[in-house]
Amino acid sequence: MEQEEFYVEGEFIFSSYDPPKILGGMTFITKLSSCLPEPELYYFKLDNTPLDEDVFKLSNGLPVVVNIITTGEDGEIIALQDEIGYFDDGSDNLKLITEEQINIIINQYDGKMNVESDETGDPILYDGKVIISYLSLSENDEES
Secondary structure, three states, X not given: OOOOOEEEEXXXXXXXXXXXXXXXXXXXXXXXXXXXXXXXXXXEXXXXXXXXXXXXXXXXXXXXXXXXXXXXXXXXXXXXXXXXXXXXXXXXXXXEOOHHHHHHHHHHOOOEEEEEEOOOOOEOEEOOEEEEEOOOOOHHHHHO
């Protein structure tokens, strides 16, 4: 018998901060507009410390912390940045979430995703990380 799966709808929330120094490993979100029909947000992790922090900040803004909250009025935190880790693409293998998948969620799903949970709505942690998947369209969405 197949085990029933439960999901809670979550949403990325970004909070910027002003560190004393910009370092590799920090995450950023910026708006891309050139050569695109509509401007898109672009989330990325910095590989190396920039040579000129001021120029980098002007182009990309301040670093951000990304968390996942529940959608709706309450907006309770489901996962902190270090708990965002796995992506379920529908196959039986969980994969580490990529920046590309995060960007797809931000731009194509308005920052919303399914987070695997138990029957009470509490997120399930696998090795200390939540499991995220793209929102599936409900029957009502498909008909419109």
